[in-house]
Amino acid sequence: MDLTLKVWRQSGPDDAGRMVTYLAKDVSPDMSFLEMLDVVNEKLILEGDDPIAFDHDCREGICGMCGMVINGVAHGEQRATTTCQLHMRHFEDGAEITIEPWRAAPFPVIKDLVVDRSAFDRIIQAGGFVSVPAGSAPDAHAVPVRKEDADDAFDAATCIGCGACVAACPNGSASLFTAAKITHLSLLPQGQPERLIRAKAMVDQMDAEGFGGCTNTGECTAVCPKGIPLDTIAQMNTDYLKASR
Amino acid sequence: MAVTGAVMVGFLALHMLGNLKIFYGRESFNEYAHWLRTLLQPFLPYRGVLTLLEIGLFLAVVLHMWAAITLTRRARKARPVKYVAKKSQATGYATHIMRWGGVTIALYIVWHLLDLTFGVVNPAGFNSAPADRMIEGFQPGRWWVTAVYVIAIILVGLHLRHGIWSAFQTLGWVKGERRRIVKLGALAFSAVLVLGFLAPPLAIMFGVVK
Amino acid sequence: MIEYTEGEALRDAKAPEGPIEERWAKRKFSAKLVNPANKRKLNVIVVGTGLAGGSAAATLGELGYNVKSFCYQDSPRRAHSIAAQGGINAAKNYRGDGDSIYRLFYDTVKGGDFRARESNVYRLAEVSVNIIDQAVAQGVPFAREYGGLLDTRSFGGAQVSRTFYARGQTGQQLLLGAYQALERQVKAGTVEMFTRHEMLELIVSDGRARGIIVRDMVTGEIERHTADAVVLATGGYGNVFFLSTNAKGCNTTAIWRAHERGAYFANPCYTQIHPTCIPVSGEYQSKLTLMSESLRNDGRVWVPVAAGDQRAPGDIPDEERDYYLERIYPAFGNLVPRDIASRAAKNVCDEGRGVGPGGLGVYLDFRDAIGRLGRDAVEKKYGNLFEMYERITGEDPYTQPMRIYPAVHYTMGGLWVDYDLQSTVPGLFVIGEANFSDHGANRLGASALMQGLADGYFVLPTTLGDYLANGPYGEVDEEAVAEAEIKVRTKIDRLMAVNGTRTPDSFHRELGKIMWDFCGMERTEESLRKALELIPALREEFWRNVKVSGTPEELNQVLEKAGRVADFFDLAELMCLDALVRTESCGGHFRAESQDADGEALRDDEHFAHVSAWERTPDGPVLHKEALEYDYVKMSQRSYK
Numbered sequence A: 001m002d003l004t005l006k007v008w009r010q011s012g013p014d015d016a017g018r019m020v021t022y023l024a025k026d027v028s029p030d031m032s033f034l035e036m037l038d039v040v041n042e043k044l045i046l047e048g049d050d051p052i053a054f055d056h057d058c059r060e061g062i063c064g065m066c067g068m069v070i071n072g073v074a075h076g077e078q079r080a081t082t083t084c085q086l087h088m089r090h091f092e093d094g095a096e097i098t099i100e101p102w103r104a105a106p107f108p109v110i111k112d113l114v115v116d117r118s119a120f121d122r123i124i125q126a127g128g129f130v131s132v133p134a135g136s137a138p139d140a141h142a143v144p145v146r147k148e149d150a151d152d153a154f155d156a157a158t159c160i161g162c163g164a165c166v167a168a169c170p171n172g173s174a175s176l177f178t179a180a181k182i183t184h185l186s187l188l189p190q191g192q193p194e195r196l197i198r199a200k201a202m203v204d205q206m207d208a209e210g211f212g213g214c215t216n217t218g219e220c221t222a223v224c225p226k227g228i229p230l231d232t233i234a235q236m237n238t239d240y241l242k243a244s245r
Numbered sequence B: 001m002a003v004t005g006a007v008m009v010g011f012l013a014l015h016m017l018g019n020l021k022i023f024y025g026r027e028s029f030n031e032y033a034h035w036l037r038t039l040l041q042p043f044l045p046y047r048g049v050l051t052l053l054e055i056g057l058f059l060a061v062v063l064h065m066w067a068a069i070t071l072t073r074r075a076r077k078a079r080p081v082k083y084v085a086k087k088s089q090a091t092g093y094a095t096h097i098m099r100w101g102g103v104t105i106a107l108y109i110v111w112h113l114l115d116l117t118f119g120v121v122n123p124a125g126f127n128s129a130p131a132d133r134m135i136e137g138f139q140p141g142r143w144w145v146t147a148v149y150v151i152a153i154i155l156v157g158l159h160l161r162h163g164i165w166s167a168f169q170t171l172g173w174v175k176g177e178r179r180r181i182v183k184l185g186a187l188a189f190s191a192v193l194v195l196g197f198l199a200p201p202l203a204i205m206f207g208v209v210k
Numbered sequence C: 001m002i003e004y005t006e007g008e009a010l011r012d013a014k015a016p017e018g019p020i021e022e023r024w025a026k027r028k029f030s031a032k033l034v035n036p037a038n039k040r041k042l043n044v045i046v047v048g049t050g051l052a053g054g055s056a057a058a059t060l061g062e063l064g065y066n067v068k069s070f071c072y073q074d075s076p077r078r079a080h081s082i083a084a085q086g087g088i089n090a091a092k093n094y095r096g097d098g099d100s101i102y103r104l105f106y107d108t109v110k111g112g113d114f115r116a117r118e119s120n121v122y123r124l125a126e127v128s129v130n131i132i133d134q135a136v137a138q139g140v141p142f143a144r145e146y147g148g149l150l151d152t153r154s155f156g157g158a159q160v161s162r163t164f165y166a167r168g169q170t171g172q173q174l175l176l177g178a179y180q181a182l183e184r185q186v187k188a189g190t191v192e193m194f195t196r197h198e199m200l201e202l203i204v205s206d207g208r209a210r211g212i213i214v215r216d217m218v219t220g221e222i223e224r225h226t227a228d229a230v231v232l233a234t235g236g237y238g239n240v241f242f243l244s245t246n247a248k249g250c251n252t253t254a255i256w257r258a259h260e261r262g263a264y265f266a267n268p269c270y271t272q273i274h275p276t277c278i279p280v281s282g283e284y285q286s287k288l289t290l291m292s293e294s295l296r297n298d299g300r301v302w303v304p305v306a307a308g309d310q311r312a313p314g315d316i317p318d319e320e321r322d323y324y325l326e327r328i329y330p331a332f333g334n335l336v337p338r339d340i341a342s343r344a345a346k347n348v349c350d351e352g353r354g355v356g357p358g359g360l361g362v363y364l365d366f367r368d369a370i371g372r373l374g375r376d377a378v379e380k381k382y383g384n385l386f387e388m389y390e391r392i393t394g395e396d397p398y399t400q401p402m403r404i405y406p407a408v409h410y411t412m413g414g415l416w417v418d419y420d421l422q423s424t425v426p427g428l429f430v431i432g433e434a435n436f437s438d439h440g441a442n443r444l445g446a447s448a449l450m451q452g453l454a455d456g457y458f459v460l461p462t463t464l465g466d467y468l469a470n471g472p473y474g475e476v477d478e479e480a481v482a483e484a485e486i487k488v489r490t491k492i493d494r495l496m497a498v499n500g501t502r503t504p505d506s507f508h509r510e511l512g513k514i515m516w517d518f519c520g521m522e523r524t525e526e527s528l529r530k531a532l533e534l535i536p537a538l539r540e541e542f543w544r545n546v547k548v549s550g551t552p553e554e555l556n557q558v559l560e561k562a563g564r565v566a567d568f569f570d571l572a573e574l575m576c577l578d579a580l581v582r583t584e585s586c587g588g589h590f591r592a593e594s595q596d597a598d599g600e601a602l603r604d605d606e607h608f609a610h611v612s613a614w615e616r617t618p619d620g621p622v623l624h625k626e627a628l629e630y631d632y633v634k635m636s637q638r639s640y641k
């Protein structure tokens, strides 16, 4: 199939950037979205142009490195799917596809579709951990954990840190990401001692990074490739309010 | 947002119940209005409680708007460059019109106060009885007033539908199964409120209440 | 063709003597300790933030060293360990099913086809139990049973249930645990994190590893970082095959640079090929996706009896299907070990009986399982895997058999290290998949995660401390630093200057194909000699005809790629040479010339019970042999008939 791509090109952080149109010919429906871009890039390189820069690594939906806004939707319209797992069979022959980077002030564009998500690391640094030096842990069976709690904690812990939630949120909020980590640790006995200081520190860091506030629009969970639920945000709010008292 | 919103939701519920008194006749409505003004007299002066309530309400409105403006400004700052294409994935029309819906409602409230509370723009005039103001205000000849009112109330309903469950969420009270219930509750509550508010003007307009 | 010479035998001078159960305790006690006040003044560089590097950097930071941590991704959380699905082994014996440290040790030595060191493997089994404790304390949400205790499952090559897991995302959860510990140290100021930084050279001063040269992948700046010791935890090199289950960015550059600076490279030819991956769908294919091995518990593997049968699978009646694993291996059937299943698939495809595009695939059929257990039960067990398959192929595995094919998955080879995980360059430590140490010629499922964390949390912090306590090692020689930097700049300039007509990716693809065809699942003297002719020719063309666009002073993914491909050429050549020299078959290395009457791998313990450690010299590779001795596990031939 043949496609028209409208891609955000920005040569560096200081460039204003613009949409540029490319034709992608003979695209196979079995290609992944990134493979389609690979093919476009191979051609660009040979023509002496700069290929479209985009982040990716595992290409199996787990590392969280990939991500672009495709036709106005973070990671594209297929639900619960990262960009790297999206396949071209979901597009029609002759379609026009717009491709843009995550847009948020705390995620400045580095080049084309590549953005700087280090704000997420700093949110984790603020408190997204359990303090336990290597070698000091008690036996793993010392504290039983209810299966339901372990499962719920796991569900929250599956966040891959891709940033789609921020990209999709009309407020540019990082609540879903932050809440996923807070919830993961707050559901486990191991996370209790630091529970409240963790919530407070992480939320404050999120605000300090310049992310917007949550107005519960649900856009985040709708595009989240791991389906992190809004419940996590309620959990975050509970812990945060408790910590602020 | 949640707390100030809750104050206003409480007010709206009482307001609606009060409005329904019109179905018991003008007297009953006027009595209710009078009762409100003389509540707790002589401990407090005429309109004492009402004034306190009004101040509280006014504060709630201001704080609510202040919070909304702060959130909006933060959102703007968090996304300085807009998307060329943006498509919503979340369901719920109500969610998308919170901001503009809120602004519209605010404008409406100003008109509403001028019209029915202070009677400045009401045909029954400034010094009329509350029931007269209400009934005169919604005569068929002034159908457009009724239309504005209806639209505003529907907007309020939509605003509440998202606002109410959202408040629960912000306070951390919705989780798992409870979410569905809270959302349904918010929907039901908003619907009741809308119907309750719409009943008197429509009844007046169609001549059921004279 | 490349010529090699044989050098002196190599010996692991650090392995303690005595009863195997006491060796690690002995080593720990004999290790010198660093005075706490001095730790802050000691600088350690850790390259890589996977399970090995992440846990090491976090632990060293916690201990008080001054750590610099590097990775090429935009966040340490994205290291390739994140992709591990199945689980992590540990000799906890929580099930009381007869597991023990000794049994895990035994299984690992045997699974490695008697090509790993006993002392190392025993230590690995010993600390495996601490890993689970550590991970649970960090909040890793392992699967649990209703009683609140940890669930386990059994994994290939073991008769006990010792694999701990977190649904299909064990690597992710373990890595997030290490990542969080690491970020905590970043906040505490003990670890300085450098993301989007690629190590391009090792600084060796006065014979010791004293730093690295890196390229800031955003600005293109070349930076120098010096330290008292360097740790490489840069993962495996399976991407030399272009197509593999590894992440796109996995590379050999870090360890290859170290190899060029004097670190020996051990057993480069040992490659693990995983039997259940989604087959290639076309020329544009960029990577291969692993489907969990657990599918073989209920799926039946088959191909049509007749070569070239083009009918849809549903139209082929049972008599015309060849359930070849069940036919050849009646005892183990579809559950034979990875290498055997992989080779059998290759054989039927070579006979022209493969299915799907290019005839490179076999069916993994759930028809009978669905008939027997019902669709619901199958969905409950494998639902997410079926979904993943459907997403990629667009085919519904409930109604149509899956197509699978083997793919490169893991590299057992890596830089040679002693018992202390120190390479032949003093001060250079190598951990995780990047070293060669614990898996011999074949790694058992769920053992790589165990090894990475054992190295990072428990072994390295002790042995590195010993090295540092024996210092200080003086000032770093400025000239050595400058020389390393010039080397990096020269290489980049050279790549930019070629300005040819082929992209780095097209060379990489071609190299990968050579490796897969001639140094893949089955290797022969002829195929390896052929590869050893083709690789240098292609490398020569690469340096004459590669095209790198853009400039080096910006984010330039083409340049990154070109640099990695350049190193893959040299590595590929060494792999083929190693495979050629090792004329026996063992584990993941199958030499067609060395098989028994049934076509099974035949080891040659008399000539090859050794580690092949390669030294790089201006006069070509030099082979050093480290003899392997088995005092506890008796060497025997594997049989799965």
Ligand SMILES: Cc1cc2nc3c(=O)[nH]c(=O)nc-3n(C[C@H](O)[C@H](O)[C@H](O)COP(=O)(O)OP(=O)(O)OC[C@H]3O[C@@H](n4cnc5c(N)ncnc54)[C@H](O)[C@@H]3O)c2cc1C
Pocket: C047, C048, C049, C050, C051, C052, C053, C070, C071, C072, C073, C076, C078, C079, C080, C081, C082, C083, C084, C085, C086, C087, C088, C170, C171, C197, C198, C199, C200, C233, C234, C235, C236, C245, C246, C247, C250, C251, C253, C254, C290, C409, C410, C431, C432, C433, C434, C445, C446, C447, C448, C449, C450, C452
């Ligand atoms: C799909 C898949 C599934 C698997 N499933 C399992 C399983 O179930 N159980 C199991 O035990 N094992 C499994 N494995 C194997 C296991 O995941 C890996 O062997 C292990 O995670 C490797 O960890 P590591 O820390 O050594 O390296 P990695 O996790 O690969 O980390 C490498 C690090 O080095 C950095 N790096 C590399 N090169 C450079 C450079 N030049 N400069 C700077 N930084 C660099 C990277 O940024 C990264 O941080 C699986 C592997 C794959 C591919």
Ligand code: SF4
Pocket: A158, A159, A160, A161, A162, A163, A164, A165, A166, A176, A177, A180, A220, A223, A224, A225, A226, A227, A228
């Ligand atoms: S919450 Fe979902 S969308 Fe947000 S970073 Fe995590 S996985 Fe991505």
Ligand code: FES
Pocket: A055, A056, A057, A058, A059, A060, A061, A062, A063, A064, A065, A066, A067, A082, A083, A084, A085
């Ligand atoms: S590339 Fe790893 S999630 Fe897409």
